[in-house]
Amino acid sequence: MKTNLRKYRFECGDLSQQQLADMIKVSRQTIVAIERGDYNLSVKLALLLAHKLNTTVDELFQLEEKDYV
Template identity: 60%
Template sequence: MKNLKLKSARAAKDLSQQQLADLIGVSRQTISAIEKGDYNPTINLCIAICRALDKTLDELFWED
C-alpha cells in the first residue's frame, strides 16, 4: 500500500526524495520504496523519518 502521508509530508517540507534520504542517511531508492509501499521500514528508520519531517509516527505510518 502506498504511503501517501509520507509523500505529502515530504512535499510540505519542500524536500525531494534525495534530500530526505540525505537527511536520514539512506538511499533515495529506499525513500522511494517506502513511499510506494514496496518496503516496510524498521521502527528506527520510521523514527528518523518522523524527526526529519517533524511528524509523529501516527501521523505518517498509522493506517486507520
C-alpha cells in the first residue's frame, strides 16, 4: 500500500510525527510504521487521519499493483 501521509503531514502545517500522533491519540511509532508502509491501519484510523489532515483516505493511501488479488 502506497502512503502519502508524510506529504500531507508537511502540507498541513509542517506537523511533526509526534504532533500528528497526539492529534489522533496513537504512539509516534505507529505514525512511523504507517509512513514506512509497515502497518496496515484500520479504516477508523485512516478516516481519522484524513479528517485531521483535511484530505481523503483515497488521497492518503493507494493500493499498489501487488496488493490486487
